[in-house]
Amino acid sequence: MSIFKDGFTLMITTHGPGRDFHLKISPLVAKIITGLIVAMLIFVIYLVAVYGRVYYLALQCQRYQRLNEELRISMNNLNKLKQELQVSENFRRKLSNLLGLEKTPLPINIEVIGENKSEKGVKIENFARRDVPSILPVRGFISQSFTPEHPAIDIAAMQGTPVVASADGFVKEVGWDSVYGNYVTLEHGTYSTFYGHLFKADVTKNDRVVTGQVIGYVGSTGVSSSPHLHYGVKLNGRWVDPRTYFVR
Structure with missing residues (x-):
């Protein structure tokens, strides 16, 4: 059914x-x-x-x-x-x-003892010697000049801007300083150069470097109020004004 x-x-x-x-x-x-x-x-x-x-x-x-x-x-x-x-x-x-403030390096008159040469001639001769620190190591403007109390120049730049070797040589030291923070020291024969307040170094001790090679980056480490490079030059162990040797 x-x-x-x-x-x-x-x-x-x-x-x-x-x-x-x-x-x-x-x-x-x-x-x-x-x-x-x-x-x-x-x-x-x-x-x-x-x-x-x-x-x-x-x-x-x-x-x-x-x-x-x-x-x-x-x-x-x-x-x-x-x-x-x-x-x-x-x-x-x-x-x-x-x-x-200077946006380009100002030329400084130098005296050549025992030689009758013009400043321009000395700079060109120095530039031909790649072991002479003759270029600005970072793009920026000089915020503090060389003085006996401040035997170097400060170059203001944006953090992370590449810092280059100002001459051929080798890395003598890479380290940390309570004042200058991360730093690199290069040896160029009778010259040596110092790069302080780096954000970080891009080389290690005993590395060979050539002019224009990146060795680190601008920072504000150590005692520093803003990003800049503390750049010093020694000739035979004595601090000298880096701008004396700038060619470009």
């Missing part, structure tokens, strides 16, 4: 006096009712799936909105930092102009 072949009867019985209600359902109507129930179940399942998908997409949308807001805030902070750096750079330039 099957309700789809024989149909069925829906009977409602009262507990009190009265007639019972009988409703005969034909096989066709039974099939239709069953189909409607199945269709409704499928529709409900579909609605639940669609709602779940919409809910998931809504959560993702909120997440992306938060990320977009964080990115917008980060971009605003980056733009503010860029503006502050620009203001700082403009202030530095104005201060340099106001104080008359």
Whole structure:
């Protein structure tokens, strides 16, 4: 017996006096009712799936909105930092102009004892000797000149700017000093050069170096208020003004 072949009867019985209600359902109507129930179940399942998908997409949308807001805030902070750096750079330039700080090395007159040669001729001759420290070891401007109390020059530059050997030679010492921080000392025959306040050295003791070779990077280690290179030159063990030997 099957309700789809024989149909069925829906009977409602009262507990009190009265007639019972009988409703005969034909096989066709039974099939239709069953189909409607199945269709409704499928529709409900579909609605639940669609709602779940919409809910998931809504959560993702909120997440992306938060990320977009964080990115917008980060971009605003980056733009503010860029503006502050620009203001700082403009202030530095104005201060340099106001104080008359040198942006290029100033030539210093030298005396050649026992020889009748011009300063230019001596510098050219020195430059031909690659063991004479004749180039500026870092791109920057001289913020402090050579004096008896400060027997070297300070060259202001951005942290991380490459520092190069000012002459051919070898690395005599790489170390740390409480005043000059990370430093490198090079030997060039009768000359020696000192590079202080480095962020880090890029050579090791006894390395051979050539003019223009990177030996370290500008920093602010040791006793220093801002990034710069402390550059000193010795001739026969005596400190001399490095600018005396600059050719380029």
